[in-house]
Amino acid sequence: MSNSSQAIAARRAQVVDSAPSLKTNSRITQGYLQLVEPMQAVVDPDFRPGLPSRVLSNWFAFAPHASQEAGKGMLGAHLARAIIDAAQGEPAPSVQEALARGGLSGPERIVAEKVADTLRWFGLTHDVAASLGALLSAANIEALADVRTLWITTFRVTRLLHESTGNTPLEKAEAVARTLEQLLIEGNVAIFEDIGGSGRRYLDWRQHTGPEKVTSARVLESFALEGYRSEEARRAWTYAHQNVKRTPRPTSFDTELPGVNGQSLVVAAFALFEDARRAPVQDRDALIAFANNYLAWREQHDAVQPAFTPSTPKAGEVSRSTLMRALTPTLRLPLGPVAWEFTDYTRTLKDRDGNFLTSKPTEYNWAVFADRWPAILNAFEVGYGNQEALWAMPKPLLESVPLLQSA
Template identity: 50%
Template sequence: MRLLRSAPSSRLFSILALATALASASAQAQPAATPLEDNRRITLGYIELAYEVGAVLDPTLQPGGASAVRPNWFTFAPHASQTGGEGMLGTAIARRVIAAARGQPSLSVLHALQRVGLDAQLRVAPEQLGLELVLRGLPIDVAASLASLITSLNSAALLDVRTLTATAARFAALYWSAPGFWPLDKAESIVVTLERTLHEGNLAIFNDIGGSGQLYMDWRAGAGAVTPERVLAEFTLVDAVPAQASQAYAYALAHANDVPRPYLFDQVFPGMHYKSLLVAAFALYEKARVAPTAAARDALVAMGNNYIAWREQHDMAQPVFSPSVQQPDEVSRVALLQILTPLLRTEFGTVVWNYADYAYSQPDRDGNPLTSPPTEYNWALFPDRWNGILYAFDQAYLQPTGLWVMPTPIEDPTALSGGS
């Protein structure tokens, strides 16, 4: 088994270096876990689960190693969590810009970004966006703080001037609608909204699906000879309905080779509690383990992945991204995520997924050459997010070993300086 070491890109190396550099600026102790501390714990937990579940499908897989077997949902999870952590680090940078401005206003967008430690590589896109925001009437430090939110995102998307223009216009509109009277307070409400959104989503998904995965592996360790039938009959999760799990499992066996692979599960399973899909997915992984061919195995793994991802996105992420009630100190999460959608990216190990690539691969929604396709989507809307994720799955399935280059979880700058 070939061992792969985590090899972060130069972009990620700069982000991790920045996290360390920011430590000297944040010396106050934290009484409870910060969002970045939670993210680090979650990413590490997912890495452990990725290898445990991966070894079910490929018994030769060892911690730190790689497998050519189709990746399971838990192999994707550490990378997705890391992306959330990078976004939270972006909010930490934005907070530093705001805090510095409360002491002394910056002379320019470049000055605002330089004095919080952004190196030349990381500040190119934020400076470009910040200047656009200044042209739209936003104060320099406000523009710099909002622009710094894109530090870890796909800045190449802004090379399309239509995307840059739409992003700046939407950020400006969100700023003017933000709660607060003073400019820096309005900017901070946007930063707080993004940090909470990423943190709450990270926690909700890990507690539900990560927790279910750990419960399954604990059950499996003491179950003896495990078969799909035993999983369906004996393994239970709170809110999962055994009859529904069996129904989903049978459907997957019958349709695993359909093209396209089934994915509209609200139509396939009306009235189902989607926690049942998790039990069905674990049974599918067990069935895949003993499949007669690699093609049959991969088809079953993909169905299991779709089941878990549906529960993840439909039940866990959607209420966070589009809450029924907006907090009084927040801006619209839906509007904020729409701004960031064209810039979204995740490094699944060596496999890089950009939302813009997905958007450009689809038919132009509005047929208007003056708008870029990525700006016509919104990550907060379930169909836009769901189809983009399925696109990412299909990309990653072509390079299965690449996903086993696991991320280096981000340290919270405040924790590095001696906090909790």
């Protein structure tokens, strides 16, 4: 390794070591990894740790991948702030020098440089352009190969910069970076405490009850979560059994199951997992998929939505929804050696505005539930179609962080 490479690596290590949100994210990712195998063993009695399951993967098999990707976004925000901090003392003479001072290298450096060079066309300084490029360093570079997507994305980020708080361009760029970091860590924590916590409580309850004694009826009668209602959980469970073979599978639970809250859906999901365990092979996967959708609805509709659209604006931040609109086209979720990409998903959809000058991915906003929900379901389908790849679990960004003992 050259002296220059060593300096960049040292700078990156320094940035990562000073990032509390990355440590929290790493603990969450590892917390999910503790839940994946025991939860899969619920639906697959023949499951063997360390090997892909022979039945459909449960929601918890997707969670570590999603948490890891959120961590990459947080890392980008910290690298951006490192560039901003370095620029306070001496402005960088080039985008490349600014990125090096922030500790960027490898694939993330390629993405950041592409974005930063485009941002320079909007009149931004080397340091500001590099910091915003670093912010998008986890972006899907293939999405940015479309000039329309690259230009619209960078235009939106630039406009957001000008609208942000702060007296100087660097302060405005820091507000953008701070917004992304806070959005991601709040969403990461909210999902883990909610669905992860429910999963841990369920496994503990199941063990205490005696796994051989647990049935879906017993789950509906005896397993309780704060805010759930037993009659709602039973209604959701009954609805799933009545519609489990419908094509396409029902997913609009606000209209299909009016009055059933998210916690009741979670309890119903665990009951469906128990049914799947005992179901014939031809029925098992359908029950798991229905249960996964119940968990995902609670995750996306209830737990994480406030992180995207808080009831009141956060001090010192830019609009979270506007920021996510800018970043949406670049979203990508690695699932082991394969990946779900937002560009692939939108390729199958109709052109919303009929304007050739706007690429399809730029016409959506991940912060809007109605835009995000169908995309989440599509990501599940990619995982279902690549079961073995999905079970190649990610390594946490910070492997030195100790495992959580409970959610």
